[in-house]
Amino acid sequence: MRFRDFHKNIKIRLIENFISRFIGSMIFPFMSIYLAVHFGAKIAGLLLLVNVFIGIGINFLGGYFADQFGRKKVMLFAETLRFLAFLTMMICNSPWFESAAITFAMMTVNSICWGLAGPANQAMLIDVSTPPQRKLMYSISYWANNLSIAVGGILGAFLFKDYLFELFLSLSFAAAVTAFLVAFFIDESHRPVVEELKPAQHVMQLLSTYKRVFQDRLFVLFTIAGVLILSMEFQLTNYIGIRLSDEMPTQQFLLWEFDGVQTMGFLRSENTIMVVILMLFVTRIPHSLKDKSVLVWSCFFFTSGYGVLAYSNSLTLLFLMMAVLTIGEVFRVPVEQSYMAAIPPDDARSSYMAFGGLKFNLSMLVASVTVSLGAVFSSMLMAIVITSIGLIGTLIFFIISPELDARKEQAQLRQAG
Structure with missing residues (x-):
């Protein structure tokens, strides 16, 4: 079993995840310092906690939506929204304009995007892989995550303070490439029969789905x-x-x-x-x-x-x-x-x-x-x-x-x- 034997969805996601995590690791581990500088340590801790709980809640919605409407649609929406969030963070930390409040709001939007896209991305990898492929697939993914976090974290320690605008520019470009790849190169791996349901019916179906889990x-x-x-x-x-x-x-x-x-x-x-x-x-x-x-x-x-x-x-x-x-x-x-x-x-x-x-x-x-x-x-x-x-x-x-x-x-x- 070799990397080239994987479905193209897997190849694209593994490479894209490595690049995105590599750049993200130069920024997000240090955002607690950024928030502490602008809001104080106590407020920063509360803001990060709010971010975590929002991500958890959206995670359940992301899982439901991906099963109900298809993986690609949810992923494309999330990746497009993530690109806009990173672009806004770049503007809000540019030489011409600075806003810590908007930056935190966009961090929250990014947490929402992770919650929406995460379950869809994981499910898609399972959809297009066979059981014999999965151990190698997950080994490569784990290896790439550790390498990107290690190298990105080291570079971020040197670049975060003085080159935050450039880092957000790089992250915005990576997010744009990701959205482009999802839109034009990723194949839909789950095509459910879409039912016309009212919002209240969706709520009941969501609760029924997680009751089953x-x-x-x-x-x-x-x-x-x-x-x-x-x-x-x-x-x-x-x-x-x-x-x-x-x-x-x-x-x-x-x-x-x-x-x-x-x-x-x-x-x-x-x-x-x-x-x-x-x-x-x-x-x-x-x-x-x-x-x-x-x-x-x-x-x-x-x-x-x-x-x-x-x-x-x-x-x-x-x-x-x-x-x-x-x-x-x-x-x-x-x-x-x-x-x-x-x-x-x-x-x-x-x-x-x-x-x-x-x-x-x-x-x-x-x-x-x-x-x-x-x-x-x-x-x-x-x-x-x-x-x-x-x-x-x-x-x-x-x-x-x-x-x-x-x-x-x-x-x-x-x-x-």
């Missing part, structure tokens, strides 16, 4: 397990980062000295670099393990690594366990996402993807709760709590793995038929 026990358990496992990843910049900053003494490692904050930065860099390198080879590594075994064991090593990071102050052990958990991560992500792609029925893929998209926000919530607990509990007890969270997610995956395989086989049969 919530009643899918396997998908709900799969999402819960995914939230618990993903929350491990956010511990590094939340509880673990705070603990290292407070507890870890400055230590010598090879030719350098590291304090807690520097150690956290180095661990993040180690993780990103290893993901980018290992993802180039992970799909080519031959092994006899079944997908369910890979999923469970990778989650176990991922959890064990973060459990050690939550307690140890030994630089050598921290760097070693980061390597261990990163290996678990690169094996877990493609398998987990290929299972996710096999669970939804064909007529409700976007709605399922919208619900599954909550994993990020809920994982951040779990990580935030551990920060509060860390102010009360000892490091040892917190390490036990964090490890237990990951092990519960691993156990859920282990319990539902036979059902996941059965659902995957059903999806393959449907596609073959």
Whole structure:
């Protein structure tokens, strides 16, 4: 299986997502600083929180609309609106005019666009891929995301302050290209029978659609397990980062000295670099393990690594366990996402993807709760709590793995038929 064997929709989206995320990573991670400068730290925090909740709400609408009216229509509307939002942000941060209020409003519009297009984009990738292609597809996507975020974040640290107008100009151009590609090169992958419904009927149908999703026990358990496992990843910049900053003494490692904050930065860099390198080879590594075994064991090593990071102050052990958990991560992500792609029925893929998209926000919530607990509990007890969270997610995956395989086989049969 090779990149050139993919459907053209997949090729276009993978390349476009890399470019958009690369440029976006130079800007959006630093927008909290921008808002804090213009509105103050407290107001900035509230504004970012509002942005998150608006995105979550729109995510459900995006999933419903993509199932009801087709993926391409929703994506084209969202990408066109995103281009206009970025163009406005560029104008509002130009040498001739500046408005932080309008810039934040356009950030909110961008969150709305992500919520609308995200489920449609994910569902389209599933529509036009076969089960054997998906692990490679998701591996490439994960590799590209990590590379774009890593390189874009580094460049953004140098360019954001003095070249914000130029960055928004680049982002606007990328958004225009994306909208053009969606309009003229992306094929529609889902053509539902459009019903003429009144607004109230749409509301009832939306509620009925998500009731169906919530009643899918396997998908709900799969999402819960995914939230618990993903929350491990956010511990590094939340509880673990705070603990290292407070507890870890400055230590010598090879030719350098590291304090807690520097150690956290180095661990993040180690993780990103290893993901980018290992993802180039992970799909080519031959092994006899079944997908369910890979999923469970990778989650176990991922959890064990973060459990050690939550307690140890030994630089050598921290760097070693980061390597261990990163290996678990690169094996877990493609398998987990290929299972996710096999669970939804064909007529409700976007709605399922919208619900599954909550994993990020809920994982951040779990990580935030551990920060509060860390102010009360000892490091040892917190390490036990964090490890237990990951092990519960691993156990859920282990319990539902036979059902996941059965659902995957059903999806393959449907596609073959």
